[in-house]
Amino acid sequence: MPPSPDQIIRPEILALSAYHVPPASGMVKLDAMENPYSLPQALRDEIAQLAADAPLNRYPDASAVSLKARLQEALSVPAGMDVMLGNGSDEIIQIIALAAARPGAVLLSVEPAFVMFRMIATFAGMGYAGVPLKADFSLDLDAMLAAITQHQPTVIFLAYPNNPTGNLFDAAAVSRIIEAAPGIVVIDEAYHAFADASFMNKLTQYPNLLLMRTLSKLGLAGLRLGLLIGRPEWLIQLEKLRLPYNVGVVTQLIAEKVLQHPDILLQQAAAIKAERAALSSCLRALDGIEIFPSDANFILLRVDEADQVFQGLKQHGILIKNLDGSHPLLKNCLRVTVGTPDENVQFLAALQASLKQPIN
Numbered sequence: 320m321p322p323s324p325d326q327i328i329r330p331e332i333l334a335l336s337a338y339h340v341p342p343a344s345g346m347v348k349l350d351a352m353e354n355p356y357s358l359p360q361a362l363r364d365e366i367a368q369l370a371a372d373a374p375l376n377r378y379p380d381a382s383a384v385s386l387k388a389r390l391q392e393a394l395s396v397p398a399g400m401d402v403m404l405g406n407g408s409d410e411i412i413q414i415i416a417l418a419a420a421r422p423g424a425v426l427l428s429v430e431p432a433f434v435m436f437r438m439i440a441t442f443a444g445m446g447y448a449g450v451p452l453k454a455d456f457s458l459d460l461d462a463m464l465a466a467i468t469q470h471q472p473t474v475i476f477l478a479y480p481n482n483p484t485g486n487l488f489d490a491a492a493v494s495r496i497i498e499a500a501p502g503i504v505v506i507d508e509a510y511h512a513f514a515d516a517s518f519m520n521k522l523t524q525y526p527n528l529l530l531m532r533t534l535s536k537l538g539l540a541g542l543r544l545g546l547l548i549g550r551p552e553w554l555i556q557l558e559k560l561r562l563p564y565n566v567g568v569v570t571q572l573i574a575e576k577v578l579q580h581p582d583i584l585l586q587q588a589a590a591i592k593a594e595r596a597a598l599s600s601c602l603r604a605l606d607g608i609e610i611f612p613s614d615a616n617f618i619l620l621r622v623d624e625a626d627q628v629f630q631g632l633k634q635h636g637i638l639i640k641n642l643d644g645s646h647p648l649l650k651n652c653l654r655v656t657v658g659t660p661d662e663n664v665q666f667l668a669a670l671q672a673s674l675k676q677p678i679n
């Protein structure tokens with residue numbers, strides 16, 4: 320008898336459901352926190368030339384020296400800190416979990432949080448504990464400190480701002496968590512471009528703090544480039560788990576080129592922030608929905624019947640994220656990415672129509 324998957328694959332993997340990416344072709348895509356703007360034509364022409372001349376027959380620079388130097392400068396990485404690159408920050412989460420998965424080790428986060436924290440803990444064979452946020456999605460510091468005492472987590476992940484809620488946690492509470500943690504604390508700043516806060520300048524203060532960034536939400540989701548910033552003593556160990564050529568030639572070349580023009584992505588982020596304000600005030604004027612404050616490039620809202628509104632939007636060609644059922648605190652919640660002004664107008668019109676639809 321040949322083996323069946325359930326004899327070979329670990330039970331916790333058999334029990335997982337795969338990360339679902341819904342088809343979006345032909346839709347107004349407001350589900351994945353992508354930057355809706357493209358790069359200026361002149362820069363795209365330069366990128367085309369770079370790609371044409373790229374040495375695709377050669378392995379990429381395994382240590383990406385030139386790109387890392389550019390990133391250190393563009394992100395104002397504090398002196399004395401190293402940078403590790405990942406194929407998106409998802410890969411960095413995985414590297415950290417693999418490294419910290421001592422027997423019985425626990426990865427701690429909040430709930431609701433970025434789902435990959437829990438999934439990757441499972442991939443790595445780690446235990447996972449998620450401490451519920453308060454009903455307004457703020458950190459429950461007492462519950463976090465109790466969970467730290469109980470689980471002694473080797474790693475704590477906190478997204479700042481948080482996904483899917485969009486808010487920044489209280490910085491003093493996060494600092495208390497870093498101080499109380501027996502292991503490392505990774506602050507995931509995937510949405511940094513849309514918030515006016517960062518733990519970057521706390522890296523020198525806290526020896527157990529690591530900081531994660533990504534170019535994805537900033538406008539280069541297709542490139543797959545994430546980075547981890549922290550002390551050399553941590554990064555030397557984590558680098559051992561990084562597969563040697565995880566960041567391709569073309570990604571390295573294009574990221575470096577775009578970072579030579581940091582103003583372009585920052586102007587796009589500023590436009591998205593302005594649209595976030597405009598979209599929020601339009602949403603607040605509607606009856607039958609609750610809007611949560613956002614420091615990210617998306618807005619979390621609650622309606623009476625999330626499934627109905629989500630399906631109604633889909634029928635109008637608008638794809639957002641339905642979070643109903645993913646966590647009790649997210650009952651009837653929907654998450655919409657801030658799009659272009661035109662996309663947001665389309666979304667608002669379709670939303671109004673969907674809110675009015677009778678339940679059948």
Ligand SMILES: *Cc1c(COP(=O)(O)O)cnc(C)c1O
Pocket residue numbers: 352406407408409410433478481482507509532533534535540543544545
């Ligand atoms: C989108 C997201 C990521 C993943 O980013 P990639 O760099 O594209 O892998 C990581 N963390 C949070 C909180 C996110 O929302």
